[in-house]
Amino acid sequence: MNPIRRIVSSCEELTTELGAPVNTPVRRGAVALAVRNPWARRGIVPDLQPEVEELAPLLAREIADRLTAMLGGAESIAAFGKAALVGLDGEAEHGDALIHTPYFGNVLRELLDGTSIIAFSEERAAAGTTVTVPVWHKTDAATRSHYAAAQIRVPDGPRPDELLITAAAATGPRSNARIGDRRTDPVVTLQTLEDLEGTR
Structure with missing residues (x-):
């Protein structure tokens, strides 16, 4: 039985900002899978591993295939992230079990040609x-410059006994990113701030 009930994809491209063209148009896409929660209504299941090993790689592949098709291949993707939304008959750990294990994260990272830890969010909601x-x-x-976020919504998901497993990717940095980087930041401490206050 296919555990995926519904797939929703979204893609956006920002081309102007405050009426001016952006320096680099960037496409940002997201894919959300409404999936039957294998642990819903079973109480506190002590060992989630068997279902994780079976389900997580399947979901990672499905999402990666759709993201790469949407955004022009893994070589076009510069940034990525993942999320889980747990239906109300599940516990937060159910979403975490799927996205925070190598059976999902390592597969998604390899298919998208990434090496860094994948940014994430998770919650339990209707x-x-x-x-x-x-x-x-x-x-x-x-x-x-690549710190950003994508949003996606499945109108009827996750149902109480479902999980919404999601990943997003972008082809470049935020439009007109210009706040510097950790490599160029000055050293800022509480003493630095106190010294600045003293000069005002």
Whole structure:
């Protein structure tokens, strides 16, 4: 039996900001899978591993295939992230079990040609809740220009006995990113701030 009930994909491209063309148009996409929760209504299941090993790689492949098709291949993707939304008959750990294990994360990372830890979010909520998926650079998580987020919503998911497993990716940095980076930041401490206050 196919555990995936519904698939929703979204893709956006920002081309102007405040009426001016952006310096680099960037496409950002997300894919959400409404999946039967194998642990729903079973109480506290002590060992989640058997279902994780079976389900997580399937979901990672499905999402990666759709993201790469949407955004022009793994080589076009610069940033990525993942998220889980747990229906109300499940526990938060059910979503965490699927997205925070190598059976999902390592598969998604390899298929998208990434090396960094994947940015993430998770929560437990009712159907129709909008999921915000944070993204950052797929090979250098400290690259601040790529810190962003994508949103996606499944109108009837997750049902109480479902999980919404999601990943997002972007083809480049935020539009007109210009706040510097960790490599160029000055050293800022509480003393630095106190010294600045003293000069005002």
